[in-house]
Amino acid sequence: MLNSLSGKPWIWSFAATVIVWVVTVLFTGGSSSLGLTQAALTFAAFSVVVGIGQMFVITLGPGNIDLSVPATMTLSGTVALKVMDVQDSMILLGLILAIAIGIAIGVANFALIKLLRIPPIIATLSMSFIVQSSAIWTNRGLRIKPPEALADFSTSYTLGVPNVAIVAAALSVIAWVLLEKTIYGRWISAIGQSPFAARMAGIPVDGTRFITYVLCAVLASLCGYLLASFSGGAALNMGAEYLLMSIAVVVIGGTAVAGGNSNVPGIWGASLFMFLVVSMLNTYGFGAGVRLILTGLIIIGVILAAGGKPAAR
Amino acid sequence: MDNAVLNQEVVAARGVKVAFGAVKALDGADLVIRSGECVGLVGHNGAGKSTIVNVINGALSPQEGSVAYGGDTASPGIARARANGVRCVFQELSLCPNLTIAENARIMHGDLGGGRWRRRGIDLVSKQLSDIFPDHRIDCASVVEDLSIAERQMVEIAINFAAVSAAPKLVILDEPTSSLDAALAGQLMAYVRRFVGSGGSVLLISHILGEILSTSDRIVVMKDGKVVADRDARQFDTRRLVETMGSVVRERAERRVFGRKRRTPILSVPAASASDMRFEAFEGEIIGLAGLGGHGQTEALLDLYLSANSNWLPVREPKMAFVAGDRGLNGTFPLWSILKNLSISSLKTLSSRNLIDAEQEDRVSEGWKKRIEIRTPNMHNPILSLSGGNQQKVLFARALATSAKVVLMDDPMRGVDIGTKQEVYDILRAEAESGRTFIWYSTEMDEICLCDRVYVFRDGTIAAHLTGEDVSEENVLAASFAGGEAA
Amino acid sequence: MKLSSGAVRTILPAVSLAVLLAAVFYMQPRAMSYTGLNLLFNLAVPIALATVAQMLVMAVNDLDLSMGAFVSFCACVTATFLQASPAIGILILAGAIAVYAALGVVIHLRQLPSIVVTLGMSFVWAGLAVLMLPSPGGAAPDWARALMTAKPPYVPMAIVASLVIAVLTHVLVMRSTFGVLIRGVGGNMRSVERAGWSVIGIRAGAYALAGFFAMLAGIALVGLTTSADANIALRYTLLSIAGVILGGGEFVGGRVSPVGAVIGALTLTLAGSFLSFMRISPDWQIGAQGAILIIVLAMRLALNRMEKREKGR
Amino acid sequence: ETADKKIALSNNYAGNSWRQAMLTSWDKITKEAVSQGTVAAADAFTTAENQATEQAAQIQNLILQGYDAIVLNAASPTALNGAVKEACDAGIIVVSFDGIVTEPCAWRIAVDFKAMGESQIEYLAKKMPGGGNLLEIRGLAGVSVDDEIHAGIQAGVEKNPQFKVAGSVNGDWAQDVAQRAVAGILPSLPEIAAVVTQGGDGYGAAQAFAAANRPIPTIIMGNREDELRWWKEQKDANGYETMSVSIAPGVSTLAFWVAQQILDGKDVKKDLVVPFLRIDQDNLEENLENTEKGGVANVEYSLEDAQKVISAEM
Ligand SMILES: Nc1ncnc2c1ncn2[C@@H]1O[C@H](COP(=O)(O)OP(=O)(O)OP(=O)(O)O)[C@@H](O)[C@H]1O
């Protein structure tokens, strides 16, 4: 029993999520439960999408991280909305463009990492500055509205479930299959444990890492596209929140930071948790200082309960 | 037993039981070591040798039984074992690769403190190294990660034998020669005799029965967590030892008669320099790479492998497979199960439409588990739950499970027990018969002599090429040392 | 002669710093003076201290995501309590260092991922800082101000301080037994354990020492800025990690270089300055900062090639 | 006589539309001034991240480059004081605006943010004398602008006890952050009569109310074009009423002229106050027309405007 629990580190983030949800809903005697759930699903969706990409990268092993996520979101959101220019007929083109931007950034990130041997953390940080400048340069931060149909889609619900959450769920399923069922999933896990052993086991290590960085950037750009459509326009700072968030949901969700081990359900648990904690503390009317402190303590509490790695025996 | 009565008991483990989950690693084992003797400890892979070592050195506390150090029976633990003069050279290398040799000595010797410890550490280790391995060429100011695996092993041995204030009473050597070539192994064994002669004691674990027989005063044989024999070394010879361990003794295999079926080599590497020779491999051959350790054999294998395997694109049919010798560096994936470690190189054939077929994966790995006897109740257990030798078998199975026509082996039998070795040799032959080519770097002369052809390496180049009946210990040694060794 | 890997780790960053500095001197000869150097580098001093702190945590294979928040917290304590009632201020700072040591113990005992625990702590420190200074303010203690604005003969304070930090931490981390143990835990924890040392103690010590240096960073920062705010050093988290990496350190394996870390911090600061010496359109100023980082690291690659120590990674 | 003088703009942040508008205004006005030979140069410098430490380093570099005046939008009112002091000691004129600094040697062109907060409650008190529940969206915790506007709102609520702040969140002056925070607290809030804001967060709040299917309260806007446009749509559809208030990005150009005047030897008081830019129900259309699509309502200053501001204060 205990064993099967500790084998599923994501359990804890869900347990914490449920507790925080209950505590928040109690405040209104239960009347807020539907609204809160829908809001949580909506906003968790964005963290999930970027979180999945970040998880793949983190799985590649120590030092692998993508700090260009926020800038990528901003650039793809800005450019896509500018190109679509409020016309419904351009929605698909905008999406393709956003994905293309993601691919380009992913390629550039990996080029820096591989060709110039720059450690990923600095490579992606430097790249994020360049991408951010590009976003400024494209339209100087003007907020252009999304096409009507796209805005409607991203802000409405299907059977009570927010559409963006459905999109994120679909992406999660794909990610889960990739990770658990495909050769690619095995490969990134192997590389995360020992790139050299992976190479000697016949894995095309560079090819796999390349795909992974591109995948992460594409998910970030997709998230930028969705978020800009959802919130009525792209802003130059719209990705800022998602730098820490994308990392936090991955690690709180139980993915081993040392790489080689990752899990998709945990990202959902952690994303919902991160949203609900802030909502709970806001609901109970704590000021910013106390709220920050409690958020931190709750995160530490969750990880303490989850108890880290089981000892090596 | 009678001749040891006069000697003092250094450590005594009695009735020790240790279980890892369902696996009884030690099932009531007794081991007593007295001063002035070298005890040889042998047994199949997973017999419990490393486990009893961990009990003696205090890292593991047994679930049952007692450990006493010269009568001191206080609660066990690493600190007490060390205080009682127990030192241990572990099966997997346990230096800190990022530190210098002196810094490692500082960590291993709590009493090396005080001013100028760095200088004294270097002196200490270099003196000890010269004592054990007289003509070593290790720069004692180096960082450990700049050393070859053999050099690391030598350094670790030297650090453990070295004495700062108090000399070690018992030095445990868990497969100390697995990465050393015959010459270095010989020097170590000679030193062990001298150390024992001066009143120290040594617990020697090895799968190379020759060195056990020649070096030990007493031999303890373990099987499935129990001690099955504990007798004077003179009462054993190879045959009786192997039989006691529970393996069937076989005559030394006859050299295979290899007729070259096709005249075009499937692999060919031109000579790199004037002193070098062309390297060729034909279908169905077993080719040995010989010479002293660290003379470029591993590098040659790595070069061959890396040039044949794309780092960018996945391939359906790998041309080559690789069996690592340095498990920790380029072999195992520590977070994974045995199963995943085994199947990683052959996933293409185990999947349909890019999705891995779990059932087929299970089936294939069960097949290999039986075929080379991987000792585990369940292939889904973590790889690190296997004993060292069994982990090595998994790496073997990983390579053989691929469809690669060429298998490169980097001294792959390190720490594999004799029974298994013979089975693996049989598998190699069968595979070679069916057309696979093996390129095999080995530090064991017996293995080199099993090869159809042998390239002898010296200073990073091929110094000699031996074929058929010319493959012999004398010829290999001659080629290893010939020429420029003026110094 | 073959250089050891450790030597290469320090030489490469030093050369990139020198080249960057030469470029700055070329563009702005005025920088080549006592005041010039001080202006270029004095803000690097707190970053260098934070980088050293991060390096200590990285030496035991952990990562401190709360560095920026903690330095901000210390800065707030310095500008308020330490200034107004030194005794209480010292008590608070000592308590904060004790918390760091405790983090080391908890992370070790429960085998927790440091990245999650410190992520949680970053909220806690930020919250405490906001409670202390809801609005920017406070004042630097006179001694801190005097120390940071001192004008020693011949060599400007910024350089003196950097040298002192580099030498001191080099002795501490590379020469002392304690330093060996810390790096040993990073390199092979089991072997340190098997040699009979208390790894918990070593980890706690490394964390406490990191807390101490981070505290010095906070004090130095306030000495330069004369006052504090709750967000003052948030960027130090990334800067300190980048500094360690730029200085030749690695995420795992206990491979760190204190001298390199200080040089890394100086390089990062200089890369920022470099920018304002080139006249770039505001749109691209942010991007140029990324480009400079990339060029600095690319230079390292070139040097690396010359050194011909390329091993297949 | 400033034809040979060089002026620099040190800006800590460029990541929102307000800052972009500020830079554009600067660019427009100073280019003219340079081409007419009023000053020799007027370069803009922006740091990559919104951090006082980075900006302090930037100021120190500007000192090295020999600028005669530095116009400053500061990341922190106090944390740059060290660098500002160094600049003053080097004989450089420092003029701060929007994000002002407290160092006495510098000039300040300030907006009374507290009054800006209070004006929101005053407006609401007039509009809904019965009062009601308020939702307060704050900016970034620990930043002085946030603290001041909040203080103003608090003061307003104290004077008008018919209002009660039922909930408070931090929107970090960003539409998407505000939207996220409001969506999280909204389900547990009672009926909300009005939302008081700090600028750059009104549209996000409106979106959150709409998504939760709650009646839209009176949301105070912050002069962003998307906010004004949304307001206009609501006004046309159902006569929605509110007001909008923020500081005009073009205040950077006022700061430029002030610096130029000081270099010219004019005597200028250390503390100048500029009015905030307020948009009401009747001048909404006019302002919307003059605002760039996706931008911020703006006012730019000419030399004459600046001289008027200076003499008015004397
Ligand atoms: N940490 C562990 N968890 C689970 N099982 C373990 C663990 N360590 C050892 N075992 C099991 O205990 C048994 C004894 O292992 P041990 O390492 O002592 O063998 P050994 O005699 O040293 O073998 P080898 O010659 O291969 O080194 C093996 O079956 C092994 O799988």
Ligand SMILES: Nc1ncnc2c1ncn2[C@@H]1O[C@H](COP(=O)(O)OP(=O)(O)OP(=O)(O)O)[C@@H](O)[C@H]1O
């Ligand atoms: N895969 C590898 N990656 C990086 N360095 C390696 C690798 N394998 C070996 N080395 C290093 O290359 C150097 C030369 O290796 P070489 O091929 O001479 O070793 P070897 O002959 O196999 O010796 P040993 O018997 O110790 O394995 C050594 O310093 C070794 O540590």
Ligand SMILES: O[C@@H]1[C@@H](O)[C@H](O)OC[C@H]1O
């Ligand atoms: O500088 C501030 C700007 O960044 C914010 O968005 O709006 C108000 C201004 O004071």
Ligand SMILES: [Mg+2]
């Ligand atoms: Mg063993």
Ligand SMILES: [Mg+2]
């Ligand atoms: Mg060898």
